[in-house]
Every structure is written in C-alpha cells, then in structure tokens.
Amino acid sequence: MSKKLVEAMADLDEDLVLEEVKALVGQKVPAMDIIASLQEGMGIVGKRFEEKEYFLSELIMSAEIFNEASKLLGDGTGGAGNAGTSKYGTFVMGTIYDDIHDIGKNIVTTVMSSNGFNVVDLGVDVPTAKYVEAIKQYKPKVIGISCLLTTAFDNIKECIQTLEKEGLRKDIKILIGGGPVDEATCKYVGADHVCKNAQETVEYSKKYMGIN
Numbered sequence: 001m002s003k004k005l006v007e008a009m010a011d012l013d014e015d016l017v018l019e020e021v022k023a024l025v026g027q028k029v030p031a032m033d034i035i036a037s038l039q040e041g042m043g044i045v046g047k048r049f050e051e052k053e054y055f056l057s058e059l060i061m062s063a064e065i066f067n068e069a070s071k072l073l074g075d076g077t078g079g080a081g082n083a084g085t086s087k088y089g090t091f092v093m094g095t096i097y098d099d100i101h102d103i104g105k106n107i108v109t110t111v112m113s114s115n116g117f118n119v120v121d122l123g124v125d126v127p128t129a130k131y132v133e134a135i136k137q138y139k140p141k142v143i144g145i146s147c148l149l150t151t152a153f154d155n156i157k158e159c160i161q162t163l164e165k166e167g168l169r170k171d172i173k174i175l176i177g178g179g180p181v182d183e184a185t186c187k188y189v190g191a192d193h194v195c196k197n198a199q200e201t202v203e204y205s206k207k208y209m210g211i212n
C-alpha cells in the first residue's frame, strides 16, 4: 500500500495522484496493488463526505481522479467485457437498480475479462428483469451484483428471490461486492459469497468452475 497515494487520493490532489501512480507503474508495482491504494483513499473520501467535510462535488471529483489514474494502468481497470472471446465460463455483472456507482464494477469486469472469463457487463441501475434475461440468454456460471448503497440492499434481496422463483438460481453462484457489502449483507440478501476485490472474484470463480 502506498501511503502517499492513499493520502493524495483522499485529499483529491489530482496532480500528486497521477504523479504517484506513474512512479509506481515505473517501479513495476502490480496494478492491483495500486488500485488497492486508490480504493483505500476513496474510502477516506467517503468518510469525509459522511462527516460533511466533503460534499457531492468532492465525490464526483474523486471518481474523476480515480478514472484518470486508472487510464495509466492500462488493462488493469475500467472498460467493458469481451463477450464471446474467452476460454472460461460466462460471468454476468451489473450494479443493482437505484445504484449508479460503477468504478468497482468496472475494475472487476476488466480483471475477470483479462483472466479469461467471458464477461457480460449489464451496466448500472440494473433492474431484476435484466438479470433474468441475461441469465436465460448467456447461461452464466457466476453472476456478480455490485452495490455501494446500503439503501439498495433490499433490491439485491428482491433480485435474488426473483431468480429463485424463476428457477434460475440452481446452477449459478451469486457474488456480491462493493464498499459497504459484508458477510452480514451476504446472509441478508441470500447471496453465495462476498468478494472484497477483483482478485478475490477471479479466485472464487476459478475455484467454483474447477479451473486451476
């Protein structure tokens, strides 16, 4: 973890963030480690927002800085999937309805894609019907639901209950993730597993699909 990068991200010092990311890339620090520092900094931004030290404009700025920094990491973050060209099973991913946060979702989809999964990215604010449709169409082995808002936990729950009612739950694993999501959330919404980052998502999915 780069303390300098965490602090620069938390302080929304764009020049310093970009400078530090470039330096870390130059030192061959893995993209995932750089993302972990940026994510930690975003967590502090969130806390400052909660404490009313930061406002919505700062949240928006943090997302812009994160996206600029991600561009320096090449294939490590951002962007959509590669449906149809992969060697492993299909992973369908979206951010649950009423929630438009997509930075973490994009990192997970890109990392899954670059690890050989066939990724179908449904975008943000995804209604249950879209998950239902995608599962019927793409027959994924694993689906991911991203959620950054505690107020949207009930939406995940509703979505999973609907998948069960429609008989679509049997052969798939449902992963959830996003800042405030934890084991208790996983139990509450009825998901199979919670992942804290993209690498964990890759490892869990490979294990489930029997890939070494």
Ligand code: B12
Pocket: 035, 038, 039, 042, 043, 044, 045, 046, 047, 049, 050, 056, 059, 060, 062, 063, 098, 099, 100, 101, 102, 103, 104, 105, 107, 108, 143, 144, 145, 146, 147, 148, 149, 150, 151, 175, 176, 177, 178, 179, 180, 194, 195, 196, 197, 198, 201
């Ligand atoms: C940036 C940001 C925004 C940006 C989002 C831009 C974008 N394009 O995504 C903007 C400005 C739009 C925004 C808006 C809002 N936000 Co906001 N936002 C954040 C902030 C600061 C960072 C989120 C982020 O991108 N983190 C970095 C990424 C990399 O981390 P991540 O998402 O957790 O993803 C990683 C893992 O969790 C995991 N992962 C993520 N998803 C998934 C899914 C699966 C399946 C798996 C396996 C893994 C996985 O892998 C990722 C990579 O490691 C957080 C603070 C925080 N602590 O998270 C608040 C935060 C989430 N926001 C919050 C709030 C309140 C809002 C608003 C309601 C504010 C408002 N008053 O309008 C709106 C809601 C809009 C909506 N309807 O969705 C609150 C939520 C509080 C709560 N209890 O629910 C937070 C926690 C801030 C706070 N502490 O108060 N926000």
